[in-house]
Amino acid sequence: MTERNRLSRIVTRTGDAGLTGMADGSRLSKTDARVTALGALDELNAHLGMLRAVLCESSFDGFLGDQQHALFDLGGFLAMASLAQIEQIPTLESLEAWIEHHNANLPPLKEFILPGGSLALAQAHIARVTARRAECHLWALVAEDDQVAPVAVYINRLSDALFVLARVIGQQDGSVVYWRRGGALA
Numbered sequence: 001m002t003e004r005n006r007l008s009r010i011v012t013r014t015g016d017a018g019l020t021g022m023a024d025g026s027r028l029s030k031t032d033a034r035v036t037a038l039g040a041l042d043e044l045n046a047h048l049g050m051l052r053a054v055l056c057e058s059s060f061d062g063f064l065g066d067q068q069h070a071l072f073d074l075g076g077f078l079a080m081a082s083l084a085q086i087e088q089i090p091t092l093e094s095l096e097a098w099i100e101h102h103n104a105n106l107p108p109l110k111e112f113i114l115p116g117g118s119l120a121l122a123q124a125h126i127a128r129v130t131a132r133r134a135e136c137h138l139w140a141l142v143a144e145d146d147q148v149a150p151v152a153v154y155i156n157r158l159s160d161a162l163f164v165l166a167r168v169i170g171q172q173d174g175s176v177v178y179w180r181r182g183g184a185l186a
Contacts, residue, residue: 023079033141037148038078040134044155045071047127054120060165063098067158070095074151078141089150095157103164106171113167117175124166131159 019027020035028035045068052064070090077088115125138152170176 022081023076024081024083026081033137033144034078034081037134037137037141037151038075040130040137041071041075041078041155044127044130044134044158045075047123047130051120051123051127054123055169060168063161063165066094067161070154070158074154077151078148084147086147086150090154092154092157095154095161099157099161099164102168106164106167109167112179113170114177114179116177117170118173121166121169121173121175124162124169128159128162128166131155131162135159 018030020030021027022034048064048068048071052061052068055061055064073088073090077084080088115129116122135152135155138148138155142149142152167176
């Protein structure tokens with residue numbers, strides 16, 4: 001069996017009128033909620049890739065790689081539109097187990113954390129807030145298509161995992177920046 005090329009032509013000009021193709025053959029406006037949600041997942045995946053690069057093959061590489069693949073699967077679910085199957089959506093069990101395992105070793109959080117610190121910690125926060133924004137786009141799509149709700153739930157859980165990951169990174173490298181009342185430096 002020969003493998004088919006997924007993208008044999010990059011410049012197709014088919015999107016020049018503001019429409020883009022879905023995997024089910026439909027064409028949607030590039031401002032459609034489904035297309036916006038797909039773009040948000042793609043952006044999140046890029047930020048996870050950057051976080052992996054910044055962490056340089058850390059012990060979190062496998063977890064982050066798994067999440068990049070999960071995001072691609074979730075995007076595929078969205079792109080399949082009318083042909084999507086719920087079985088395409090990754091389950092939450094391993095993600096929730098990862099959160100519980102890594103959160104168990106963290107001290108109680110007594111103050112809010114500001115995004116920043118080391119480069120790795122700042123990138124973890126960028127990935128986290130990008131996940132939150134992607135989740136908002138997904139919930140907007142759920143209003144039109146409730147079969148997308150499990151995708152939004154997965155991204156909600158992934159943003160929780162990224163918060164825990166940021167806390168772990170900050171604990172490991174000592175670069176956590178806590179919010180201070182009044183905000184001004186003394």
